[in-house]
Amino acid sequence: MRPAYQIYRLAWSSLDLFFPPNCGGCGAPGNRLCHSCENKIRILPSSICQICGSVLDHPGLCSSCQNSSPSYKALRSWAFYEGPLRSAIHKLKYSGDMSLGEILARHLYDLWNELDWEVDMITPVPLGLAHHAERGYNQAAFLARPLALRRGIKYRPQALKKIRETRSQVGLTYSQRLENVADAFCSDSNLVGNRIILVVDDVTTSGATMESCAKALLIAGAKSVFGLTLARTAHPAQF
Numbered sequence: 001m002r003p004a005y006q007i008y009r010l011a012w013s014s015l016d017l018f019f020p021p022n023c024g025g026c027g028a029p030g031n032r033l034c035h036s037c038e039n040k041i042r043i044l045p046s047s048i049c050q051i052c053g054s055v056l057d058h059p060g061l062c063s064s065c066q067n068s069s070p071s072y073k074a075l076r077s078w079a080f081y082e083g084p085l086r087s088a089i090h091k092l093k094y095s096g097d098m099s100l101g102e103i104l105a106r107h108l109y110d111l112w113n114e115l116d117w118e119v120d121m122i123t124p125v126p127l128g129l130a131h132h133a134e135r136g137y138n139q140a141a142f143l144a145r146p147l148a149l150r151r152g153i154k155y156r157p158q159a160l161k162k163i164r165e166t167r168s169q170v171g172l173t174y175s176q177r178l179e180n181v182a183d184a185f186c187s188d189s190n191l192v193g194n195r196i197i198l199v200v201d202d203v204t205t206s207g208a209t210m211e212s213c214a215k216a217l218l219i220a221g222a223k224s225v226f227g228l229t230l231a232r233t234a235h236p237a238q239f
Contacts, residue, residue, distance in 0.1 A: 005149040012102045024091045024100045025084025032103045037084035044077055044232060052207050053077055053232065070207065071214035072225045077204050077232035078111045085231055089202050093139040101142025104230055108143060108200070109150055117226050118196065122148040123159040125201040125213055126185070130165055143230060144200035153198075159191045160199070160213055181212040187220035197225050204229040 001009070022029050025037030048055055049062040053075045056062060079085050088104065091097040124140035132138060141157055148155035164184045199213050204227075214225040 002150060002152050004152075005146065008146060008149050009102060012099050015099060021099060023084075024088030024097060024103075026087070032099055033084070033088060037088075040083050041085045042080045042082065044079060048076075050074070053204070054207075055232075070211050071218055072199075072210055072227050074115075074117070075204065075207055075210055075227035075229070076111060076115060077229045078107050079231055081203050081205075081231035081233045089139075089231060092142065093202060094135075096136075098137065098139075098142050101139065102146050105143045105146040108228060108230060109147055112147065112151075112198075112228060117198065119153060119198040119226060120195040121154045121156050121159060121192065122151075122198045122200060123156050125199060125209060126157070126160050126162045128162045128165045128184075140201045143202060147198075147200065147228075156191055159187055159197065160216060161186050161188075181209050183212070185213050185216040187216045187222070189220040191220075192217055193221035194223050197222050199225060199227050201227070201229045203231045203233065205233045 016032070020029060021032045023031055023034040023037055025033055025040070028034050028036075044053075045055060047057060047059050049065055050060065051065040051072075051074055052062060052070060054062050054064075081089070088100050092100040092104070122144050124138055124144040126132075126140075127135065127138045138157070144157070145155055147153075162184055163186050166180050166184050197217050199210060199217070201209065204210065207227075210227040210229075214227070217225050
C-alpha cells in the first residue's frame, strides 16, 4: 500500500481504538462493518450493460444505451442497494458515521481493480451548498479520497461544482431525473482539461446524476469520464 493511504487507513483504525465502532449494517459493537453483514451484501452480477452498468438477463447493452449512449464511457457499481449496505450508506450519509467511508471504499477499490480503466484524476459527485451546509460533509468524498490515495492518483474534489440546487430524485421517473439534474454541475477546465476523470458517488439509481456530471466535465475539456458507485438500485425502466 502507498504510504499516504497507509497513514489514512491507520488514522481511522486508531480512532476505532479510542471510539469503538458499531457495525454500520446491524449496529453490533466491535467493527465498522461486521462479517455477518458483509456476507449478506449481494454483489452485482456480471450480466450487466457494458456502458451504464444496469443489470440485464445477459451481458451486452441495455435498450437505453443502444438508443443513445451516455456521456460517460462506463458506469459500474459494487452491490445492490439493500439490507446492510443500505443501512451503512444511510449512516455514512445522514448520521455522520464518516469512518464507514474508508471501510466501504475498500470494496470499490477491489471493483476498480477488476476494470480496465486508466484514469488521471478522481473527483466525488458534489453536494449543493444547502445540503453541504446542512450535512457538514460530502459522503462521496469519503469514498473517493481513499481510492485516490491508494492508487496514487490526483484527488480533486473541486473539479466538479454543483451550481444549482435540485429537488430529491426519489419518486421521479427517469426523464424527470434527467431534467432535475440537467445543467446542475459545472467544471473547471484548468483542472480537468484533457484528463480522464473517475467520478465517485455512493448510489446509482437511474444514472442521471452521473450523466449530468459527465456532461459538465466534457464541456470543460475532459478527455473522457468513468463513473464508480458503491451501490445500485433498480433499473430506470422499473420506475
